[in-house]
Amino acid sequence: MNSSVASNRDNPLRDSAQYVKGVGPARFELLRRLGIETIGDLLFNFPRAYEDLTDCRRIADLTADVVQTVAGEVVEIEGRTTRTGKQVLSVVLSDGSGVVEGVWFNQPFMARRFRYGMRVAFSGKPRRQNGYWQIANPRVQLLDSDYEDDPRGVLPVYSLTEGLHADQMRRIQRFAVETYVQFVPEILPEELRRRHGFLDAPTAIRTMHLPESMAAVEQARRRLVYEEFLILQVGLALRRRDVRDIRKAPRFPITRTIDERIRRLFPFQLTRDQNRAIVQICRDMASDKPMQRLLQADVGAGKTAVAVYALLLTVAHGYQAALMAPTEVLARQHWRTLSHYLAHSRVRRLLLTGGLKPRERKAALGEIRMGQVDLVVGTQALIQEDVEFAKLGLVVIDEQHRFGVAQRERFRRLGEDPHYLVMTATPIPRTVALTVFGDLDVSVIKEMPPGRLPVVTRLVPEEKRAKLWEYLVKQVGKGRQAYIVCPLVEGTEGQDAKAAEQTYEELRTGPLQGLRLGLLHGRMDDQAKDAVMNRFRAGEVQVLVTTTVVEVGVDVPNATLMVIEQADRFGLSQLHQLRGRISRGTVAGECYLFAHGASEEARARLKLFVRTRDGFALAEADAQQRGLGEFFGTRQHGLGELRLGNIVRDADLLQMAREDAFALVSADPGLAQPQHQALRRAVLERYGQTLELAEIG
């Protein structure tokens, strides 16, 4: 033990992991590489997997024809071909009491999994064959080679780093758990724990590390996942209360005159769903509680029109409004849309993007600060420190999944908050809405504006590629326009751009020779992007070869054809967004997918995409198959990674935790009651900063 490191008598969990038996300075360094500093970190360093050898028996004790598990060392690996031409792989295990042979037919690749001397478990039904036991097609578990214990029961498998062996790590974890787990504080209020029949905290943590069965692990895991969700949901509930009960926003009541003046600007009748969203928004904005609303609608369903309504309501009351988009291309498109609607109005407006020259930017910021503009459209450039509004009443954020709670905080100004409207075309599964967007109200537009035709989607076999290009040439000859979407290349943006450039060259000089092609990718500067988009919009460019820059919001009604290369590399929601680009005109869109070399699983996913038009269903499927990943991960939103919980798989626990959290916060808004102290500390520690919960701190 290092005597220069003071020990923390009150809370040994905060002590350095060096104090644990079996950890010296050298091992401590290895643990730190795994992100483990304190004893508490060790206790919460849960196994990444388990080896279940609960019903492992000695080979000598096997009985015929019932499923059993045996473990032993590989003593023979042999492949042979029978007279009838079958390939047989035989792997023999010995555990000292006897031998057992695992056999596989026509799966020679299985041989690669085994090495001599390796420890392996087989599960399956043994049969007596020529005097010894044989299991056909056994289930295989590869075990650690170095056991200190009898390989029975459930063994935890921890993440390791070079120089730290499985058995050492197990021993360290075991010492830590046995000595310190009693100091883990109980965060769950007794009442909730009882009601749900959850284990207490020390027992749950102990079980995670030293389980007796997989069923016990699951029971412990559920309790810990619930706790994790409860902490998050209490944080969100507190924030929501804070925003609603403490913060103030200006009131913008709607009047008949204002309503009529705004509606006159639209060249169409708003749909029923659009009107319903507007009613909800007007109700929010008429109150002095800042609106926190998520407007969710499939691509092309008409969110922008609804946002324009809210923006103009704000301006009508003499306040400024801002519209923020995730990319330059989109900011410019919104700018164009607004300019179109506002062609004959006196609303003073300004486009603020990253591309402005310093002088222009300075002038723009001056106008915003002096209140000389009413409406500002921009990108992230809007949330920079030096942007100051004279009288900001509303912020509309497009494609929220790229902006977190923290960014929203940017716009807070002395004593007054603006209203917020967050728009997204990414269908958000309900489970996600409950977590990352847990502090927002939701409006949904389901109905499409009249006259939209559904997109026809096809998965095209590689051998039909040439035919497809012929078809495309013919259709473009008839005046239609097309997108060709190149896949995202893992890694850098530069690689993407290169792939797109290459495709562009190949098509231009090959199958699409004679058509006017354009190229759009993220590495081009804003001017070049804008130029090619303008030419595409004007019909000068007939075929736009692009990376996913085009994904959100780009609106060119005459472009009704789309080809997506290596479609298996995209998420379903992302594909759906892309497809949304070609459902804007009066001609039915056609979307063709290539997925050469894709796995069976990926093909199945794409087939689901081909037959499903419902963006929500696709988003759920995405979340289940790929995890929450890019768009919805809690990390993306500054909420940190969940340690154990998976908001899709553990949706039931999430729902439960949410209800409990909101009830708890409404009964005890300051979390002042003694039974809520541990929970309060945990919430503040984890989310106090990101959720700006200072006011209850």
Ligand code: ADP
């Ligand atoms: P989103 O932002 O949801 O993708 P937009 O607001 O950009 O959708 O609308 C998509 C297209 O539909 C635009 O060209 C818009 O002019 C048109 N549109 C929106 N609302 C209506 C409506 N109620 N009736 C007819 N067309 C509409």
Ligand code: MG
């Ligand atoms: Mg839009």
